[in-house]
Amino acid sequence: MNIHPDDEAFLARFQTLPKPRRQAIYRGLLERLRSDEWREVREHAEVHTLQCDIFGKLPLEITSLVAGFLPLVDMIRLRRVSRRWQSILSYHSLCRAALWKALGRNPLVNSTAPVSNTLTATSKTDSNHDFETSFASFVERRYRLERGKPHSVISMRSPAVSQNDHDYSLNSVDFRYSNGICTWIDQLEDGTSVIALNLSTGERKKFTTANRETLLCVRISGSTIAALSLSGYCHVWNYDDTSQCSSFRVPSLEVNQILIRGKSVVLEYPGSLVHWSCDTRIARTIDVEQTVVTVALHPSEDEITTIHYCEQLRSEPERTLDGDGDDVLTSHKPPMPHFYTTKYALNSEGDWYASPSRPVPIPIPRGPMDWPGHYVFGTRKEIQPGQYGIDGYIEYTEEEDENGHKRPLFVYLSIEPNGLVAMHTLPYNPVYGPQFYSEEGIIYFSIAPRDGKCQQYGIAKSKAMTGPSDAYVWLDYSIQHLQDVEERVHIFGDEKFLVFLGKSKMDIWVMDENAMDEMTSARLPGLVALETV
Helix, strand or coil: CCCCHHHHHHHHHHHHCCHHHHHHHHHHHHHCCCHHHHHHHHHHHCCCCCCCCHHHHCCHHHHHHHHCCCCHHHHHHHHHCCHHHHHHCCCHHHHHHHHHHHHCCCCCCCCCCCCCCCCCHHHHHCCCCCHHHHHHHHHHHHHHHHHCCCCEEEEEECCCECCCCCECCHHHHCCEEECCEEEEECHHHCCCEEEEEECCCCCEEEEECCCCCCEEEEEEECCEEEEEECCCEEEEEECCEEEEEEEEECCCCCCCEEEEECCEEEEEECCEEEEEECCCCEEEEEECCCCEEEEEECCCCCEEEEEEEEEECCCCEEEEECCCCCEEEEEECCCEEEEEEEEEEECCCCCEEEEECCCEECCCCCCCCCCCCEEEEEECCCCCCCCCCEEEEEEEECCCCCCCCCCEEEEEEEECCCCCEEEEEECCCCCEEEEEEEECCEEEEEECCCCCCCCEEEEEEEEEEECHHHCEEEEEEEEEEEEECCCCCEEEECCCEEEEECCCEEEEEECCCCCCCHHHHHHCCCEEEEEEC
16 A cells, blocks of 8 residues: 555655654554454564564674583574574584583594594584584484483383293392393292393303302493402303403402492492402402492593592570570580592502592571481492492481371482582482482483382482582482383483383383484394384
8 A cells, every 4th residue: 555645745754753642643643543454563573573583693702502402402493593503503613512501521423532622614614524413413312311202112022031930039130230231040940140231232151150150230331341259259251252261269258349440340348449450450448438428430440540438516505595585605506527539449469559538518498507316327239330330328218298298218329430429309209129229310210119100110310519729529319200110110311211120021222323223123032022113
């Protein structure tokens, strides 16, 4: 519709008016519109947007800070908003910064050195390999881990079920997992052999001792397998060479932990550690304090770190008012739990020497530090060690509630590969089976039935916080998902596979679509069904 020439002067003068007078005129016009004219105004208004793409107009340095707070999956999803967003969120430097913010490392490269914070437009093509495909594949796999949505599921007969219909307990088979390989003690041969099943290739291997000794427990890490025998020996095999076997005498079968790193094995006992090297075939004993919470073997294999538990009284005593209103000293506040680390290293003469640290207070995250209660130190042998080792916990019991119930809070301690102590706080204690850390910030665990409910497993995601002076990192987990299951399950795995071990069957979740093909799954023994999700 064309404007009449006589009205052009009115519009030209309207453009020159100050804002208050313009507002008064168009408001007056709106009040005088008829219904059909209102409809036409609304149709014209809908084609105009009042939104401003602030994210797309920010400098890349500020954009990287904003993107660091996004979930990794949103780095992919938000590319659909506009071409500008697709271009910004595809920069390799921005993707690497988001990975470091979420994981503390870049999982797409072998190097652990931090990437530069400098962001340039040319960073989109600074890699020789297909970074975009690798990043999208990693984000998709992590999203599956967070949501409990596997790429495919394979069901197998449980190792606790024998071919002669005689069922064994899950404790007797001592099922373990590491880097795509499952191990367990074969009870069909009276517990004298260890079965190793490679989930990626479907290959099955058997390991036995020269005298076919009865085995009590088995551990695996990487390609190294260790098992304790009833005769008091620890036998060590290499998965890649079944003919290689070394063994050493152990002081007792009552071992707290068995740690494996590379070609080294460490056994933890109350008051001592036994270190065995497959290269030197030498076992050394290290005296430690009784208050060991957990032990970690350094990647270099010649350094051991222990976390110890201690209590320290508060410096400020509690004061109350007596009947006359006078301030009276009653007693000290309840002692606070502390931890300190001790590092043991080999010197040039082959002897271990210790270097302890100062005590660091352990925070209780869900309430004031001076709540009435008590702390209990202990170890849980059924907890599956993580990538670097986790086995100890500190339990804090609150004051009884109105129903007389006490709710314990569990703080699990571990040692990260960089030597930093990590504290994992959980909503409640997973009493069934191992707790398993699939990847940084994600944990799977089994839950005992309560109040008549059925068996469950949970998925928790953590929020990372750093302690004062970088003394520790605190990972506080919150429940993301709960799922009912038919039977009690023990959970093992990593970012490639999740294994849900039950009494009758074993479900294998394939989280990485490149970790197994259909031909491999067909070669797995005891296959029940194959399901693609």
